[in-house]
Amino acid sequence: MAFTQMIEEEDHQEPSQESRELLSSLPRDKGWRTRHLYLFQGFWCQAKKIHAILSFQQHFQAQANDIIVASIPKSGTTWLKALTFTILNSHLHSIQKQHPLLTCNPHDLVPFLEYNLYADNNIPDLSRRPRLIATHVPFHALPHSIKMETSTSRVVYIARNPFDTLISMWHFMSKLRPDELGPISLEETFDMYCKGKVGYGPYWEHMLRYYKESLENTEKVLFLKYEEMKENITFHLKRLAQFLGCPFSAEEEREGVIQDVAKLCSFDNLKELDVNKNGRCIANFENKHFFRTGKVGDWINYFTPLQVDQFSTLMEHKLEASGLSFKI
Ligand code: A3P
Numbered sequence: 001m002a003f004t005q006m007i008e009e010e011d012h013q014e015p016s017q018e019s020r021e022l023l024s025s026l027p028r029d030k031g032w033r034t035r036h037l038y039l040f041q042g043f044w045c046q047a048k049k050i051h052a053i054l055s056f057q058q059h060f061q062a063q064a065n066d067i068i069v070a071s072i073p074k075s076g077t078t079w080l081k082a083l084t085f086t087i088l089n090s091h092l093h094s095i096q097k098q099h100p101l102l103t104c105n106p107h108d109l110v111p112f113l114e115y116n117l118y119a120d121n122n123i124p125d126l127s128r129r130p131r132l133i134a135t136h137v138p139f140h141a142l143p144h145s146i147k148m149e150t151s152t153s154r155v156v157y158i159a160r161n162p163f164d165t166l167i168s169m170w171h172f173m174s175k176l177r178p179d180e181l182g183p184i185s186l187e188e189t190f191d192m193y194c195k196g197k198v199g200y201g202p203y204w205e206h207m208l209r210y211y212k213e214s215l216e217n218t219e220k221v222l223f224l225k226y227e228e229m230k231e232n233i234t235f236h237l238k239r240l241a242q243f244l245g246c247p248f249s250a251e252e253e254r255e256g257v258i259q260d261v262a263k264l265c266s267f268d269n270l271k272e273l274d275v276n277k278n279g280r281c282i283a284n285f286e287n288k289h290f291f292r293t294g295k296v297g298d299w300i301n302y303f304t305p306l307q308v309d310q311f312s313t314l315m316e317h318k319l320e321a322s323g324l325s326f327k328i
Pocket of ligand 1: 267
């Protein structure tokens with residue numbers, strides 16, 4: 001295979017000698033949206049992201065009160081970005097009118113370190129406060145300055161039941177996968193996912209490490225679950241606001257501000273906005289693909305009984321004794 005093809009289909013830049021050497025030293029397997037995924041620092045990743053991740057590991061310096069939204073793709077990142085942005089900026093933007101979420105996709109308001117800020121050899125100017133940024137990288141691969149005990153930066157993580165995450169990922173990747181790679185079947189997707197071969201995966205390790213950190217360092221990591229937020233958004237918005245250091249006041253609660261935030265960021269509201277129907281963000285993805293059904297339990301329409309058995313057994317085994325469980 002020609003080297004440029006090997007580097008990655010999505011990366012149109014001429015790779016440096018260093019990149020070539022690094023990539024050719026890494027194990028690789030079939031990708032979901034690109035031809036290959038590479039096993040880099042213990043997780044699976046597209047080639048182009050590796051360069052951005054190395055760059056932010058090297059250059060990013062956490063500062064007091066940085067907020068990092070962390071997740072594995074398709075677990076509710078867009079939602080958490082919207083909620084976090086709204087809470088942190090409530091003193092700047094009235095929820096009732098002219099809110100930035102009405103005209104910008106949450107991914108434009110809360111950029112990813114690896115897709116936006118450090119992509120394409122960019123070293124961003126991060127002088128604006130508060131710094132609200134996002135990442136999909138596993139906890140162990142975050143820059144040291146975020147993880148240090150003395151750092152006052154905080155991480156908000158969202159996890160989602162693996163059944164729904166897998167189906168959401170399959171739909172998303174099917175839409176974004178270039179024609180030349182051909183379609184990807186659910187069977188194949190299921191197999192790759194179970195083996196952990198999914199961007200930023202294995203999924204289990206990703207969740208478990210953030211979960212462990214949230215238990216051991218409650219000030220540093222807040223661990224949220226998609227299903228629980230769907231069930232009781234008021235309760236979890238209060239937790240989130242408290243963690244972010246801007247709790248809702250009694251007056252705000254009386255005035256229904258929590259409900260207003262929940263409504264503004266709700267799936268039904270965001271999905272119907274013009275920017276999310278017709279706009280594009282991140283790597284020129286169509287915003288509409290970030291809003292599919294927004295439901296808990298949609299997996300039931302896709303898994304075969306055998307897959308349910310296999311996946312349940314795998315999940316039990318992976319989460320065993322961790323204390324982490326999901327409503328599916
Ligand atoms: P489905 O594909 O199951 O519908 P991510 O943001 O991490 O890419 O995750 C995308 C998933 O979150 C999709 O799930 C999407 O529909 C759902 N989602 C997007 N915005 C949401 C919101 N405001 N509230 C709840 N779910 C949302």
